Amino acid sequence: MVRNVKRALRSLVEGTVAPLAPFVWRAQPAPRLLILMYHRVLPREHPDRASEQPGMYVSPETLATHIRLLRRYFEIVHLDEWVQRAANGQPLPRLGCALTFDDGWRDNFEYAFPILRAEAVPATIYLLSDLMGTQYRLWPNRLARLLADALSNEVYVSWPDWLRREIAAATVARAVPLPLSAAQIDVVITRCKELESDEAMLAILDAIERAAGRHTDTERDLLDWDEVRQMAASGLIRFGSHTRRHIRLDAHTKPEVLQQEICESRTTIERQLGTPVRSFCYPNGDHCPAAVDLVRRCYSAAVTTQRAWNTRTSNRHLLSRVGVHEDVSCTPRAFLARLALA
Helix, strand or coil: CHHHHHHHHHHHHHHHHHHHHHHHHHHCCCCEEEEEEECEECCCCCHHHHCCCHHHEECHHHHHHHHHHHHHHCEECCHHHHHHHHHCCCCCCCEEEEEEEEECEHHHHHHHHHHHHHHCCCEEEEECCCCCCCCCCCHHHHHHHHHHCCCCHHHHCCCCHHHHHHHHHHCCCCCCCCCCCHHHHHHHHHHHHHHCCHHHHHHHHHHHHHHCCCCCCCCCCECCHHHHHHHHHCCCEEEEECCCCCCCCCCCCCHHHHHHHHHHHHHHHHHHHCCCCCEEECHHHCCCHHHHHHHHHHCCEEECCCCCCEECCCCCCCECCEECCHHHHCCHHHHHHHHHCC
């Protein structure tokens, strides 16, 4: 009942806001830049959808629809070119839009790149420099796949007390809490990000998998350098840094770790591609003054997860983006409403 009411309200808002979006954009000061934040591109039948967070993917069809709609109202630009022109006081498109993809997922090459190439659309992909081509699995995905499996209660009760409490809260304390739905998994992962550091979560998952006699899958989630070079050779796809290993850059991060994650990641990508790396992406959007200062010294621009438009006078090392994913943008009306409310 509640879900149906929410769905009806969302449909009402989308139906009201979407037709007004172009008029709102034209009425506001220009030039302005809208940066879109994507992560994964997964077909409807892809098995990863069963455990992936809903806010982490779009389908190839949805991405293609987005591009067609964007072309009606925006000039789609390379992010670093817009930033450079803004810094130099050069003319900018009245309404610019830049596409960005976080983490460097392998499916960006398999499913996003063919669409971007066919449409001749530029984009920036933010890479985890030390993880490209490895079997490393980001901890939210490891946890999600554990929660999506039908584990026995004997294994479940050995999990940390605080994590079992979060699972119980997400499942309304069902008698047998596993497996979880994708929506419930999303709730648990979001809470874990708030409660624990990346290092702590990795240690916890290592212990859980050992106790269960499981091993991290060997299938590769992320791009390898050959795939990155193929995309770079198209001239459409450029690459930025997303740190070396997706480390949160908050006030608790040691100065030497900030140096390694921010500066050394750029060096690695430039060595692999032979081209300058000009932009940076803060993992989870987390940043502290020391991180921003170091990013400012190493990059021309950086993007956050803050939702807003950007102007010529925006802080180029704290640029805002609008996250778009299947749940909130799978129809033209939903997509336009999402952008209109940025």
